[in-house]
């Protein structure tokens with residue numbers, strides 16, 4: 691599900707996300723596979739924070755997102771920073787179309803959870819498998835079932851910042867294994883208010899493994915996506931590295 695007006699506030703409210711660390715982790719995992727400096731494709735790239743860092747680390751980057759608004763923010767950044775070597779594509783990642791193969795696919799900060807159900811996740815994994823170089827890797831994260839049930843739950847969070855206020859309201863839909871996220875933003879400078887809603891779906895580890903297997907992919911590494919240690923029952927995010935089954 692793509693973001694609309696929220697896109698223009700995404701970076702403002704996402705200041706706690708440590709993209710330097712995520713980029714470093716991804717780069718080091720991919721470098722250990724001797725892939726560094728090749729072609730990377732960031733799926734659901736949003737405002738480009740990871741794509742920019744991968745480019746800085748020497749990757750040739752393709753960045754894909756279906757939200758024109760998120761890409762609008764990204765393109766302004768690219769212009770400002772002069773990173774014209776990043777190719778930005780406005781595509782639905784479940785219908786990904788590329789001209790060649792990619793060495794490193796990435797998909798971070800819950801983008802996979804944003805897809806509207808298991809069929810869409812399967813389509814994404816199938817596309818990655820189709821366009822990934824035989825020796826390539828796919829590194830992605832997912833919010834866990836634990837996080838949806840115990841942290842996001844039916845909770846409401848209020849991010850009251852100097853320039854804008856964001857009320858983030860979650861509604862757990864256990865029957866459909868998803869959480870409805872309703873966002874209300876009040877811009878304190880303009881006085882304008884924006885509301886939008888989207889769903890994040892959640893899956894068991896076994897279900898994710900099954901979908902990867904169906905796409906001809908297998909998990910090579912999995913760590914807790916918050917602290918990069920071993921996963922446990924209370925991990926809120928998993929970070930996976932997968933390869934093609936040989």
Ligand SMILES: C[S@@+](CC[C@H](N)C(=O)[O-])C[C@H]1O[C@@H](n2cnc3c(N)ncnc32)[C@H](O)[C@@H]1O
Nearest residue numbers: 691692693734735736755756757782783798799
């Ligand atoms: C939580 S944001 C993460 C953005 C970015 N990966 C990051 O790390 O900041 C989720 C992104 O996925 C994008 N997205 C959701 N569904 C998509 C789809 N089917 N195709 C392409 N992009 C999608 C949204 O537009 C949004 O930019």
